[in-house]
Amino acid sequence: MLRIPFARAALASALVVAPVAHAASDAELSQLHDEISALRQSYEARIEALEARVKAAEAAAERASEAQKANNAAAVSPAGNAAAVPPLATAPPSAPSAPGSAANAFNPAISAVLEGVYSNLSQDPKRYSLAGFGLAEDAGPGRRGLSLGESEITLAANVDPLFAGSLTIAYTPENTVSVEEAYGIATSVGNGIVPKFGRFFSGIGYLNEQHQHAWDFYDAPLAYQAFLGGQYGTDGAQVKWLAPTDQFLEFGAEIGNGDSFPGSARNRNGVGAFDVFAHTGGDIGSSHSWRAGLSYLDTRAGDRDTTQFDTSGNFVDTRFTGKSRLAIADFVWKYAPNGNAIDTNFKLQGEYFWSRARGDLTYDADGSFGLPQTATYGAVQNGGYVQGVWQFRPMWRAGLRYDRLNPGNPDYGANAPLLAMPGFYPQRYTFMVDWTPSEFSRFRVQYARNDIRPDVTDNEWFLQYILTLGAHGAHKF
Amino acid sequence: MHAFFKTLVVLAAAAVATPAVANLAVFATVPEWGALAQELGGDKVDVYTATNALQDPHHVEAKPSLIAKARKADLVVATGAELEIGWLPLVLQQAGNPKVQPGQPGYFEAASFVTTIERPARIDRAEGDVHPQGNPHIQTDPRNIARVAAALVQRMAELDPADAAAFRARYASFDAAWQASTARWEKQAAPLRGMPVLVQHKAFSYLLAWLGMKETGALEPKPGVEPTAASLSEILAQQQRVPAKMVIRAAYQSDRASQWIAERAHIPAVALPFTVGGDPRARDLTSYFDDTIARLLGAAQ
Numbered sequence: 001m002l003r004i005p006f007a008r009a010a011l012a013s014a015l016v017v018a019p020v021a022h023a024a025s026d027a028e029l030s031q032l033h034d035e036i037s038a039l040r041q042s043y044e045a046r047i048e049a050l051e052a053r054v055k056a057a058e059a060a061a062e063r064a065s066e067a068q069k070a071n072n073a074a075a076v077s078p079a080g081n082a083a084a085v086p087p088l089a090t091a092p093p094s095a096p097s098a099p100g101s102a103a104n105a106f107n108p109a110i111s112a113v114l115e116g117v118y119s120n121l122s123q124d125p126k127r128y129s130l131a132g133f134g135l136a137e138d139a140g141p142g143r144r145g146l147s148l149g150e151s152e153i154t155l156a157a158n159v160d161p162l163f164a165g166s167l168t169i170a171y172t173p174e175n176t177v178s179v180e181e182a183y184g185i186a187t188s189v190g191n192g193i194v195p196k197f198g199r200f201f202s203g204i205g206y207l208n209e210q211h212q213h214a215w216d217f218y219d220a221p222l223a224y225q226a227f228l229g230g231q232y233g234t235d236g237a238q239v240k241w242l243a244p245t246d247q248f249l250e251f252g253a254e255i256g257n258g259d260s261f262p263g264s265a266r267n268r269n270g271v272g273a274f275d276v277f278a279h280t281g282g283d284i285g286s287s288h289s290w291r292a293g294l295s296y297l298d299t300r301a302g303d304r305d306t307t308q309f310d311t312s313g314n315f316v317d318t319r320f321t322g323k324s325r326l327a328i329a330d331f332v333w334k335y336a337p338n339g340n341a342i343d344t345n346f347k348l349q350g351e352y353f354w355s356r357a358r359g360d361l362t363y364d365a366d367g368s369f370g371l372p373q374t375a376t377y378g379a380v381q382n383g384g385y386v387q388g389v390w391q392f393r394p395m396w397r398a399g400l401r402y403d404r405l406n407p408g409n410p411d412y413g414a415n416a417p418l419l420a421m422p423g424f425y426p427q428r429y430t431f432m433v434d435w436t437p438s439e440f441s442r443f444r445v446q447y448a449r450n451d452i453r454p455d456v457t458d459n460e461w462f463l464q465y466i467l468t469l470g471a472h473g474a475h476k477f
Numbered sequence: 478m479h480a481f482f483k484t485l486v487v488l489a490a491a492a493v494a495t496p497a498v499a500n501l502a503v504f505a506t507v508p509e510w511g512a513l514a515q516e517l518g519g520d521k522v523d524v525y526t527a528t529n530a531l532q533d534p535h536h537v538e539a540k541p542s543l544i545a546k547a548r549k550a551d552l553v554v555a556t557g558a559e560l561e562i563g564w565l566p567l568v569l570q571q572a573g574n575p576k577v578q579p580g581q582p583g584y585f586e587a588a589s590f591v592t593t594i595e596r597p598a599r600i601d602r603a604e605g606d607v608h609p610q611g612n613p614h615i616q617t618d619p620r621n622i623a624r625v626a627a628a629l630v631q632r633m634a635e636l637d638p639a640d641a642a643a644f645r646a647r648y649a650s651f652d653a654a655w656q657a658s659t660a661r662w663e664k665q666a667a668p669l670r671g672m673p674v675l676v677q678h679k680a681f682s683y684l685l686a687w688l689g690m691k692e693t694g695a696l697e698p699k700p701g702v703e704p705t706a707a708s709l710s711e712i713l714a715q716q717q718r719v720p721a722k723m724v725i726r727a728a729y730q731s732d733r734a735s736q737w738i739a740e741r742a743h744i745p746a747v748a749l750p751f752t753v754g755g756d757p758r759a760r761d762l763t764s765y766f767d768d769t770i771a772r773l774l775g776a777a778q
Contacts (some may be wrong), residue, residue, distance in 0.1 A: 279541070281541030338532065439536075476567065
């Protein structure tokens, strides 16, 4: 704050000089006058510049300390800091900042999903099996008791004018880390063509492309467990084409490595699996909208491990080598009065699976119960689910789901005495209620009566929370 | 047979000629921009409006019908300021239409042509559904409509040079009528100046600022958070100290919270159209403001 006294001193000394020049000529006097005024102007300009710099520095310091306070407060108690903060108009986030400070301006949109669950299962989940089906390791209701659900982090941004990219890293409760999705999308091809490549959840079916935290029930439908090992992801490429029609009409094709169930890693060059799908949909009035689809997946397995019960009641390892084909029909219909889903809405969805597998099946592949035995295997199986979710008041929803599987009559060849069992249709009734206090949090309680094998019923209770933070998620249909 | 042949020729000619005179296909996210594009484009544009006035614009899904329409659009007119953040990026990504991606001339954000207010000091979801770029409900001030119209006609002319003259002519007459209407509304609304009101959602900040009305509080404890019994009781207690003359809400919102306050505080609960189509009398942009002013004046008496 020295600048003002200094300016005054400068002016005063200039004035002191003036009387001394009393005897000077008029020309000199006027010259002196000019010099003084020039001096004054120069000082004023410098003072103004200094003042501006001080103000800028003060403002920057204030902003920094505000930001620091906000950060600290958020870190200490994000919810408790409801105290009124003066609504200071902040600088627009899009305002160009000084060059050099923009190193993180290109950071991608980051979002995280935190999930946890309490599971109460009447049957041992380690010996979970659906009669007539060999199940992949990850299928099933998960562990008992309290656990973290899948936590995931997503980074997404445009790459350049041609591509956008997205990476989703999933952390499992067992402290393993996996790349759930990592793909690029070509954004500027045009004509309704959208290519995608990398690792992604396949576009087959309806639920498959959605992440688990977006599902309306805690767990996957039985058909997803039996036919897709939970959810079908692949490393490969996808191309979608949207027809230029008023009616939504979309076609897609994918090639992949075929590592995922019902395929398996086979140590081969070339394409391991392919699938095609078509979707159509639209609105009926302003209150109804719908989508329906057909999908077909063709894949192969080599020594694919599954587990199932044999005729003696042993929980055995079975290994399949051969071809798998799967067709899916799906539909979803949503109702909201006048299209306004905020108060009440209803969603009805269903999917039907048809599968055909042919090849060889090895009984007791790990030799736990004697000698492994390989025989021919062929099965035509089907199954599906239908579910309805009703938001009966703001923030509260209730849902009911019915699952049913038909294992058909698998031909086990020479293994028939060990594996062939009388026909039983696994089925499940699931009921859930959830509370969604904001778009970013959800709490759910779910009960299922799961008739998995003859005379074996699993009563499954789940309490689940889902928290979403960071970048705003998309409202997928 | 001869007549049939002629008909065929005419039909074929029409089919061939249609692409040459194709209208500018406009995809408007909300009714106000659909209505504005129609005012400026007349019969030279085909306007599709993605949502209606009875839908909460924050909570829309990327429906198949929207993706199909975005695929064929020449121009997407959005509000911006993150109003459509939940669904428009997904629709545009799935539409496979590079013309209307953000940054392209075919993507127009209205909020970037007006000065937004209520930019939050804290970008934190603990504050509710906050929009870092300010309050996105800009269409409740007719002066904003005029600003957006001036920018939108430029964009339409740029995208469709053949019809540029027609767009500019329509804009000139629209703007003249709009300025006159705005002056009329301001005159009509003079008795509302300084009047304290409660709002259900902070959806009318621009309207209240324009008419010089005072917002004494919002029923939603935080933006986008449903009012609770506790938050409503607090508003009711505040009403004793700072009495508001009415409580206003948008047509798409449930009337429960407003009615609760209205009954206990003995003030009228007013549903405003909020945008074109918000009630039967709000048929276009002009009648939307006519109706808004009439409803406010009616409740103020």
